[in-house]
Amino acid sequence: MAHGPAKPNADASWHEDTATESESSPSAAVARRAHSLTGGENAATDSGAEVAGVEHRTEAGSPTAIRKTTPSFGATTDSDPVLKGDEDTAAYPLLNRVRRVIRRFRITREGDDVH
């Protein structure tokens, strides 16, 4: 069944359409969230394997192109700021950085045949 735009409602479920967040992050919080958001059989994985129920999206040049930050409010980039930030400022613990994270979720209705 085709699934066009659907409004979220009490009967709707929604699945994250992105893969895991940076697995190399030492941040416990990030790891916890990545676990909770990518856990279960509805999640895609870093390996790129397609998982039923979730559209696996990747951005060019970034196998983990999930996390996006904005260079200015409103505009997004496809870079992975976690890794780059680590390289550039290794002296600063990752946990001490304020970060913006943007996630996209595809909305589906229960019973939809999701591919």
Add this chain to the structure above:
Amino acid sequence: MYTDLPEKRIRQGDIFRDIEYVEDIVEESGYLTMSTLEFPYIVVLSQDCDLESDYRARQADKESTDAFVESILVCPAYNEDLFVAGEHLVEVGLGVMEVWTLTKSPWKFLKQNRYPRYHYLPGDPGLGTNNMVVDFKHFYTISRNTLYRDYERCFVGSIKQLYREQLSHRFAFYLSRIGVPTISEPISQYGDGGS
């Protein structure tokens, strides 16, 4: 300066770590796009009496919801090293901000809380916190229920009463400041021929 409190309720001066703030959610063409900010540390600035009343009222399970609060005012507390380098908000897209020199007077003044905009929070080995700086220009409200839900996982400690009141007072002062235009002409002009 900090204390751990037996009663698990949110108080003014509480410090929490790893708080995620939902900035925006947009639905478009069958997708939800959610933007969040991850704060390594925040400090609670809502009035403590309001927070206590909320807690008591909910504990008592009273029908009256007059004392309930729905959101809690917080300020991010930035890591000192990142703040000094002006890099504390690089990853939210604000670029490098003012860079401070540790050996010069402006930074010393900031640490002495002589700038209305900033508040210095010394680190505490017991709490595992580094030195941090609060910028009163940056404040947010977080859902009361969300913060209580994350209490066990995120609570770090609480600022003792005297210091938290200093923090609260300075925050209120900063927010209530009156912006006046730069005076470019002698004030005496307003007195000339006045009624």
